[in-house]
Amino acid sequence: MKYRTMGKLGIEASAFGLGCMRFNGAASGDSVIDEAKAISLIRRAIDGGVTYLDTAYVYLSRTSEIVLGKALQDGYREKVTIATKMPSEAVHDRASMEALLSEELGKLQTDHIDFYLMHGINKEKWEYFKSIGAPQFFDDMKKAGKIRYKCFSFHGPYDEFEYILNDYDWDMVQIQYNFMDINNQAGTKGLELAGKKGIPVVIMEGLLGGRLSKAPSNVQALYDAFPVKRSPVEWAFRWLCNHPEVSVVLSGCNEESQIDDNLRIFDTVESGIMSEEELKLMDNVREAYISRTKIGCTGCRYCMPCPNGVNIPGIFSAWNNASLYDTDPRNDWNIRQIREKNHGADHCIGCGACEAACPQHLNIIESLQTAWQEMNG
Numbered sequence: 001m002k003y004r005t006m007g008k009l010g011i012e013a014s015a016f017g018l019g020c021m022r023f024n025g026a027a028s029g030d031s032v033i034d035e036a037k038a039i040s041l042i043r044r045a046i047d048g049g050v051t052y053l054d055t056a057y058v059y060l061s062r063t064s065e066i067v068l069g070k071a072l073q074d075g076y077r078e079k080v081t082i083a084t085k086m087p088s089e090a091v092h093d094r095a096s097m098e099a100l101l102s103e104e105l106g107k108l109q110t111d112h113i114d115f116y117l118m119h120g121i122n123k124e125k126w127e128y129f130k131s132i133g134a135p136q137f138f139d140d141m142k143k144a145g146k147i148r149y150k151c152f153s154f155h156g157p158y159d160e161f162e163y164i165l166n167d168y169d170w171d172m173v174q175i176q177y178n179f180m181d182i183n184n185q186a187g188t189k190g191l192e193l194a195g196k197k198g199i200p201v202v203i204m205e206g207l208l209g210g211r212l213s214k215a216p217s218n219v220q221a222l223y224d225a226f227p228v229k230r231s232p233v234e235w236a237f238r239w240l241c242n243h244p245e246v247s248v249v250l251s252g253c254n255e256e257s258q259i260d261d262n263l264r265i266f267d268t269v270e271s272g273i274m275s276e277e278e279l280k281l282m283d284n285v286r287e288a289y290i291s292r293t294k295i296g297c298t299g300c301r302y303c304m305p306c307p308n309g310v311n312i313p314g315i316f317s318a319w320n321n322a323s324l325y326d327t328d329p330r331n332d333w334n335i336r337q338i339r340e341k342n343h344g345a346d347h348c349i350g351c352g353a354c355e356a357a358c359p360q361h362l363n364i365i366e367s368l369q370t371a372w373q374e375m376n377g
């Protein structure tokens with residue numbers, strides 16, 4: 001296992017951090033956890049050199065912290081740092097924040113949390129956290145020794161990331177980043193900004209939740225043609241670790257084989273390790289994925305709100321994602337939500353308000369019908 005220095009904190013962390021959101025192959029919150037298996041996976045990772053564990057109050061129907069707490073008995077707690085999170089939905093004042101932190105410490109069976117994160121924030125959630133005094137609460141808990149580092153995880157556009165990063169004395173930040181997301185969310189600009197400020201960056205969704213682990217045929221052809229043979233997972237992690245600003249790459253694993261594979265990969269990757277040819281390969285791989293795009297919707301939302309409630313950018317985003325990553329759109333969580341909330345293309349009456357507003361001049365009405373048929377057929 002390679003260890004990396006966490007920016008201005010000066011402490012070392014394993015390059016591979018285990019995410020505790022996906023045991024049993026489950027997405028956050030919708031499955032009963034196989035506790036014995038999860039504990040065995042966690043301990044296998046720690047025995048292999050992992051020192052960074054990431055969980056959250058809400059993961060796996062609020063059971064992830066409990067299982068992690070159990071896994072860290074018998075001397076394992078002392079070997080690792082724990083990151084867990086405060087969701088904005090669960091707190092509304094100082095007393096509820098105190099109660100939540102106390103519950104999390106209890107579930108994790110520990111007297112302190114190393115990295116405490118405001119969970120999945122954007123500008124709106126940050127303003128909410130400020131309005132209920134969360135920054136002061138984090139300062140106080142750090143002084144009291146109940147948390148070691150004040151952090152946030154982020155999902156939103158770059159300008160909001162920059163605003164939040166500069167608005168408080170953060171110790172660490174967690175962002176979604178991978179070779180496909182260089183211009184999405186915080187993106188490369190956000191990674192480099194944090195790096196310049198010395199704020200360590202922890203990466204989530206390095207494999208886009210697993211979507212980058214299996215390459216579609218046109219991408220696999222590029223990997224196959226490269227003189228050095230590596231799996232898509234290894235290429236993705238190697239690309240991430242090439243960035244000096246990256247401290248830890250989280251990955252949620254469901255099987256021992258995935259843990260072992262990742263332990264092997266993170267034994268070989270360091271910043272600045274990739275050659276010009278390898279970087280070019282990854283640029284070509286990105287282009288090969290993008291060439292699979294179904295429709296050039298940029299998600300600007302000028303078409304919204306649709307008078308009939310159709311979630312136009314949501315449908316196009318799911319359609320593109322299914323094509324890019326060769327996944328079954330019928331299993332797509334976003335499409336299930338769109339269907340359940342009656343925001344599907346079957347509610348389109350062809351009024352054309354969207355087409356008049358679209359700056360890309362997309363043929364929205366016809367494309368919606370094609371997309372909906374392909375995703376529900």
Ligand SMILES: NC(=O)c1ccc[n+]([C@@H]2O[C@H](COP(=O)([O-])OP(=O)(O)OC[C@H]3O[C@@H](n4cnc5c(N)ncnc54)[C@H](OP(=O)(O)O)[C@@H]3O)[C@@H](O)[C@H]2O)c1
Pocket residue numbers: 018019020021022025054055119120153154155174203204205206207208209210211213233250251252253254257258259261262
């Ligand atoms: N704070 C937030 O807002 C937030 C949001 C998302 C995630 N997170 C945290 O970040 C962690 C990492 O994100 P993530 O779980 O999405 O990471 P990820 O690495 O992008 O995806 C994990 C998935 O990749 C696949 N995988 C991992 N290693 C593999 C290997 N060696 N070979 C083949 N497939 C492999 C597995 O997919 P299969 O299931 O298909 O086998 C696994 O479930 C999470 O666990 C969570 O702790 C935080």
